[in-house]
Amino acid sequence: MRNQAKLIVPIGIICLATASSITLAQQDPGDDLSNIPINTPQLPLCFGFSDISDPRALAICDALNVKANVRARELSEQWVRAEPDSPAAQFALSEVLLTIEGNMPRALYHLNRAEALTNYNSLEAALNSGNLQWHYLTLSQLSYVHQLMGDQIKSLEYLDKINQIYGQDVESFRGWPLIKLKEYQLARESANRVLDSSTNERERARAWNTLCAVELASLQPIESMSACDQTINDENTDDTDTVYLSNASEVSLSLLKFAEAEGYLDRATRYLNPDSVADPWIYKMYLTMNQGRFDDARLALDRMLIWRESQEPIVSVMNRAEHYLVSASFLLLAGYAEDAIQLTTTSLNQPDRNGSYSADDSQKNSLAALLNMMAYQTQYQIALEQGASADLLERQRNKFAALKYRLGQWRAERRAASLFANFEVLQNRLRPYAPLEVHIPEWIEPEIVELIGTGVMTTVLNTARNNGAFMLNEGYYHSYATEIAALDNKINKILSAGALALSQLPAEEVLLRARINAHLAEAHWKSDEFATAHEYYVRALRLDPSILRRLELSIPVAVSHNNSEFTNLMESYLLRSPRFHLDNNGLILELSNSPDLSACLKSRGGDILSCYTLQPEGSQGSEWNAQELSRQFHRHTFGLGYDISKAQRSALLGSSVILRSQMDGQSQSNSDALLNR
Secondary structure (H helix, E strand, O other): OOOOOOOEOOHHHOOHHHOOOOOOOOOOOOOOHHHOOOOOOOOOOEOOEOOOOOHHHHHHHHHHHOOOHHHHHHHHHHHHHHOOOOHHHHHHHHHHHHHHOOOHHHHHHHHHHHHHHHOOOOHHHHHHHOOHHHHHHHHHHHHHHHHHOOOHHHHHHHHHHHHHHHOOOOHHHHHHHHHHOOOHHHHHHHHHHHHHHOOOHHHHHHHHHHHHHHHHOOOOOOOOOHHHHHHOOOOOOOOOOHHHHHHHHHHHHHOOOHHHHHHHHHHHOOOOOOOOOOOHHHHHHHHHHHOOOHHHHHHHHHHHHHHHHHOOHHHHHHHHHHHHHHHHHHHHHHOOHHHHHHHHHHHHHOOOOOOOEOOOHHHHHHHHHHHHHHHHHHHHHHHHHHHOOOOHHHHHHHHHHHHHHHHHHHHHHHHHHHHOOOHHHHHHHHOOOOOOOOOOOOOOOOHHHHHHOHHHHHHHHHHHHHOOOOOOOOHHHHHHHHHHHHHHOOHHHHHHHHHHHHHHOOOOOHHHHHHHHHHHHHHHHHOOOHHHHHHHHHHHHHHOOOHHHHOOOOEEEEEEOOOOHHHHHHHHHHHHOOOEEEOOOOEEEEEEOOOOEEEEEEOOOOOEEEEEEEOOOOOOOHHHHHHHHHHHHHHHHOOOOOOOOHHHHHHOOOOOHHHHHOOOOHHHHHHHHHHOO
């Protein structure tokens, strides 16, 4: 249901063409379409119908039924070449392109061709043409594709056309496009009309889903859960229904019920669902990262890849941005910032097909731009850390090369700032786990303050507070106030707001707490309260090893070593790094060359915060060994310590959906086996 903050509508019930099996016999043109008999076919359906007789269409459907997808593509292309003026051929090719390859723009082209070749304005004209089925299918799929591609007005227009020509009640399909258009009152009225007139379970489920989204649209936490409870009824939701379980998790999370939210996700992860746009492992990753449960997040990353490889291509193009952005978030924490840059850049450069989500492209892009900025910023810091152990000439070259990351950061900042410039958008962003929005993790959202400016953000923050955005927990308000004070260098305000934030925030907000601890450490250090500052530095590093690097902060350290050539070199390298500066009141940085080469960062009480040992390379001198240890110590201290192979990092970008669509069912059985281990 979310990126972690989006309601999801099940994709299988949007497409009218496949919502039911309709047998279209010759009827009197004046008959209402609702009087056409609905039969239960004994044979497999072809494009949702039981009585399609065209042998070319049946051959394509036969190929699709046995997953001979390449054959289906070949047959449909041959049909279009042989009969370019056949609406049936145009629709068949569009269906293969859409559902098998996930190629929405090309599918839309052929759907438009099919519509132009029919263009009937009455049921009588459609019946007399002999193309009634293909016309109906074309209109239905045009509504669906326009919804997925973000043109909700056109989606509604095609629904109206189906109603006008065929007399079919399409009211239950209108709610979601209206939600996407933020026409919440119209969506509410539409849903209530469905509930008042329909006894169809699927139509009523869509209506309750719409009402749930309307209830969640307010800046304040919802007072009544009645609509969402109807949508997410445990008795009616089995563990294979990943959409409704994900939506249930979203509703729970918006009420800060973290354990309940995770419980729904755990249920959703038990069964692979290739047809579901909701990948529960994405949301599980976000939850576990927020809570500093990095081992669980690492496991979720592996499971997410298995789930993604099982998805149908049309689903894959709809949630690929979610996969990219949650992966980039984890890689950022783990110290693989260059890979995070690639993932976020890809997300920004590819259109998203999120018509099944309540969030829209601009919201997705705002998170992508924000993460892209953070990835460039982090990689710049990593480049400076690595350059600290280089010789003078190489260090200068390294600084010059690192400027490209600073430039990339600046560009991403400008793009992100433009996406957050709307006052209403900012207000909605500030509500913790705001439903209907793309969820920007709470540990990332404070980055928005510097983008927009502390003056504007203070106004927005206080307005959001007055409007009830922080009714469930004021700690989030104080965390923003801490960030504003840190940027304005108001020490006393940092100390007061930071203390309130830590005392009130949910315990689950581990990474956000790490950020606040880092700000408090700096504030106490500047106030010469060294012992207190020391405690906050230690807490920040233990909660989130990457936080000081991401905030571009330097740790005060007292260096201890035996004055050997190696340890002297190590000291010079580390103190050149932007992560450390010399101060006798600081943490302990202990360097050794016996028996092995090692660097350890310890608390004043001797507790190890980070320690890295390197077997000396006998063929290399002290300088080479010191350089290598310096690089590895930085990587170990300010990352999560996971070795993620280049192959897996490349796999996070995903393989071609066309190539994947050609794989046989073996991948599904392999995935089931992996998940059941």
